[in-house]
Amino acid sequence: MQDTLIKICGLSSRESIDAAAAAGATHVGFVHYEPSPRHLSLADARALSETVPDPLLTVLLLVSMGPDETARAIDAVQPDVVQLHGAETPEWCAALKQALPIEIWKAVGVRDQAGMEHAQRYVGAVDRILYDAPAGALPGGNGLALDWSLLSGFTHNAPWGLAGGLTPANVADAIRQTKAPLVDTSSGVESAPGIKDIDKIRAFCQAARNG
Ligand SMILES: O=C(O)c1ccccc1N[C@@H]1O[C@H](COP(=O)(O)O)[C@@H](O)[C@H]1O
Numbered sequence: 001m002q003d004t005l006i007k008i009c010g011l012s013s014r015e016s017i018d019a020a021a022a023a024g025a026t027h028v029g030f031v032h033y034e035p036s037p038r039h040l041s042l043a044d045a046r047a048l049s050e051t052v053p054d055p056l057l058t059v060l061l062l063v064s065m066g067p068d069e070t071a072r073a074i075d076a077v078q079p080d081v082v083q084l085h086g087a088e089t090p091e092w093c094a095a096l097k098q099a100l101p102i103e104i105w106k107a108v109g110v111r112d113q114a115g116m117e118h119a120q121r122y123v124g125a126v127d128r129i130l131y132d133a134p135a136g137a138l139p140g141g142n143g144l145a146l147d148w149s150l151l152s153g154f155t156h157n158a159p160w161g162l163a164g165g166l167t168p169a170n171v172a173d174a175i176r177q178t179k180a181p182l183v184d185t186s187s188g189v190e191s192a193p194g195i196k197d198i199d200k201i202r203a204f205c206q207a208a209r210n211g
Pocket residue numbers: 009010029031033036037038061063085107132138139140141142143144163164165166184185186187188
């Protein structure tokens with residue numbers, strides 16, 4: 001069986017990137033969304049992404065940006081993956097996927113079975129669907145978990161991942177229950193909003209690898 005992919009999101013320091021790399025994460029995420037406590041300017045995201053060691057992949061998280069702003073952000077940061085975490089439509093995602101040689105992920109907040117069905121509109125339009133809890137104070141990054149039982153019996157027709165409220169304490173259980181091929185965390189490895197905790201990053205990766 002393939003190892004679970006691990007994304008640590010909302011990083012803002014070289015130290016946390018190095019910790020994620022050493023702990024076995026596969027992806028690190030940079031948030032470019034001003035209302036977030038994890039927001040980075042494009043210049044800061046670019047500077048940090050240049051420090052990311054191979055084979056770690058970089059993910060740029062954007063929320064409901066227009067075409068020009070999106071193109072500017074991607075051009076500035078040059079990520080491996082763009083994670084769209086707002087109101088982006090399947091058509092918009094598909095157009096972006098066709099235009100760019102990088103992966104496009106779409107995060108979708110799901111509350112119930114109908115939400116899971118609705119999310120399937122993104123199959124074929126993106127490279128991966130990320131299932132998250134419905135939006136809270138922010139579109140994501142709220143530390144809220146979705147109902148994992150929605151995923152456990154689901155037949156997936158596209159690559160996918162699990163986000164929302166994952167922590168070192170619950171990630172192994174989440175993987176066991178859902179069989180998620182990728183797990184994604186942000187607030188679950190912080191000591192305060194926007195402040196990553198190196199020990200929690202290590203513990204999360206270890207628990208995910210053993211899950
Ligand atoms: O992290 C943020 O501040 C953020 C802001 C806007 C949209 C998404 C955001 N984070 C992403 O949300 C999920 C779940 O995060 P958490 O683990 O529950 O804190 C994850 O993909 C974050 O990268």
